[in-house]
Amino acid sequence: MYQLDFDHPIHIYFMGIGGISMSGLAEILLEEGFRISGSDLKASPLTELLIRKGANVFYGQKAGNLSSDIDLVVYTGAIHPDNPEFIAMQEMGIPSLTRAQLLGQIMKSYKLPIAVSGTHGKTTTTSMIAEILLAADTDPTLSIGGILKSIGGNIRIGHSDFFVTEACEYTNSFLSFFPKIGIILNVEEDHMDFFKDIHDIRNSFHRFAMLLPSDGVLIIHGEIPGISAILEGLSCRVVTYGSNSRYDYHPEEICYDEKGCASFMLFKKNQPFSRISLGVPGIHNIYNALAALALADILSIDFSAAASALAKFHGTDRRFEYKGDVNGAALIDDYAHHPSEITATLNAASHYPHKELWCVFQPHTYTRTKAFLKEFAAALSLADHIVLTDIYPARETDNLGISSRTLQSEIKALGKNCYYFSSFEEIENFLLKNCTQGDMLITMGAGNVTDIGNHLLNR
Numbered sequence: 001m002y003q004l005d006f007d008h009p010i011h012i013y014f015m016g017i018g019g020i021s022m023s024g025l026a027e028i029l030l031e032e033g034f035r036i037s038g039s040d041l042k043a044s045p046l047t048e049l050l051i052r053k054g055a056n057v058f059y060g061q062k063a064g065n066l067s068s069d070i071d072l073v074v075y076t077g078a079i080h081p082d083n084p085e086f087i088a089m090q091e092m093g094i095p096s097l098t099r100a101q102l103l104g105q106i107m108k109s110y111k112l113p114i115a116v117s118g119t120h121g122k123t124t125t126t127s128m129i130a131e132i133l134l135a136a137d138t139d140p141t142l143s144i145g146g147i148l149k150s151i152g153g154n155i156r157i158g159h160s161d162f163f164v165t166e167a168c169e170y171t172n173s174f175l176s177f178f179p180k181i182g183i184i185l186n187v188e189e190d191h192m193d194f195f196k197d198i199h200d201i202r203n204s205f206h207r208f209a210m211l212l213p214s215d216g217v218l219i220i221h222g223e224i225p226g227i228s229a230i231l232e233g234l235s236c237r238v239v240t241y242g243s244n245s246r247y248d249y250h251p252e253e254i255c256y257d258e259k260g261c262a263s264f265m266l267f268k269k270n271q272p273f274s275r276i277s278l279g280v281p282g283i284h285n286i287y288n289a290l291a292a293l294a295l296a297d298i299l300s301i302d303f304s305a306a307a308s309a310l311a312k313f314h315g316t317d318r319r320f321e322y323k324g325d326v327n328g329a330a331l332i333d334d335y336a337h338h339p340s341e342i343t344a345t346l347n348a349a350s351h352y353p354h355k356e357l358w359c360v361f362q363p364h365t366y367t368r369t370k371a372f373l374k375e376f377a378a379a380l381s382l383a384d385h386i387v388l389t390d391i392y393p394a395r396e397t398d399n400l401g402i403s404s405r406t407l408q409s410e411i412k413a414l415g416k417n418c419y420y421f422s423s424f425e426e427i428e429n430f431l432l433k434n435c436t437q438g439d440m441l442i443t444m445g446a447g448n449v450t451d452i453g454n455h456l457l458n459r
Contacts (some may be wrong), residue, residue, distance in 0.1 A: 118185025260351025
């Protein structure tokens with residue numbers, strides 16, 4: 001594998017430079033003095049930022065974009081072998097790394113790399129950790145899978161030993177990392193286009209945990225099903241959190257404010273430790289916060305700073321994000337695209353004042369929709385009214401005989417109001433007629449469903 005030498009910056013080309021993670025890595029390397037170029041399908045705020053910082057960005061992926069002075073190419077899982085740039089790279093004999101391999105090499109250059117993994121909650125938990133470390137003046141370098149308003153983007157370049165990043169299990173990419181502290185939030189079935197079954201997924205997380213050195217720490221949700229398979233043979237310290245006193249950290253005296261944001265007493269080793277109030281809604285965020293607080297305690301962070309940071313943290317973009325009002329209805333945008341995430345988001349909404357709850361859901365990939373069809377139907381049925389868009393295919397081309405109408409039938413069989421429209425314009429017109437004063441409207445999914453809310457706010 002190609003090894004970067006940070007003392008000798010080179011010219012690196014990024015295929016897919018506009019991605020949330022790729023753009024962040026490119027920005028880090030720009031700050032380190034590397035020459036950066038790359039391509040993406042279209043312009044975005046992330047590519048425009050990189051251009052302002054000195055990167056050369058091409059729009060459209062063509063073989064001619066690659067020049068002979070490129071020393072290394074970095075590419076994502078979205079780049080296929082028939083991609084013209086990928087073919088040109090091979091023909092020109094340019095060394096390459098995957099996005100995950102590059103991120104792993106960057107982690108190795110820090111004394112305290114921290115990796116946040118789990119099927120759900122990575123971006124929110126990483127953002128909570130970011131806010132805590134910033135409040136404690138630790139000057140961390142941060143790589144986040146979403147836009148965090150306090151740092152004005154998804155990346156922050158610090159000058160301390162701390163490096164914090166999300167660690168995604170898809171295609172086993174996090175096995176290329178070199179963490180000193182690892183966090184596992186949850187382990188559930190997902191990405192079934194890659195993993196065989198839940199046992200395969202647990203094995204992947206076990207291999208991730210095994211990356212931790214003997215003087216490292218694993219922070220893990222103690223109630224993960226099959227946790228023993230993940231912990232088997234670890235030499236590092238293991239710290240647990242969960243719902244009760246069996247775990248190193250747990251919450252008690254939970255209550256919610258008028259926006260559904262929780263407060264609770266944090267217990268450590270069954271002793272009351274600190275009262276915590278959150279600025280984000282939902283019980284799932286209590287557990288995200290427990291992971292972040294456990295880390296803060298391990299790092300000997302001043303707990304008043306940690307508590308204050310969590311109280312002031314109001315989420316990242318597309319995580320129960322309030323966007324405005326439409327016809328007097330509160331518009332919330334959320335990234336949820338797995339049944340467990342949908343359940344968490346809609347349960348959080350139940351604590352938020354509203355009359356009727358409308359959910360516009362864009363299924364993400366045919367594989368996931370087919371694998372969890374009944375689970376999607378049950379989760380979405382927590383809303384009063386469900387509106388479905390077409391499935392967002394992402395990387396997939398085979399529809400597997402599945403469509404949003406299939407999901408609509410499952411939801412209707414549960415006795416719920418469910419509507420399907422083939423265009424965003426039809427959905428927007430329907431909502432303007434039917435979503436009224438005092439209702440709550442959530443646009444939900446990992447694709448471009450957020451455009452519906454933006455269009456409604458501008459009409």
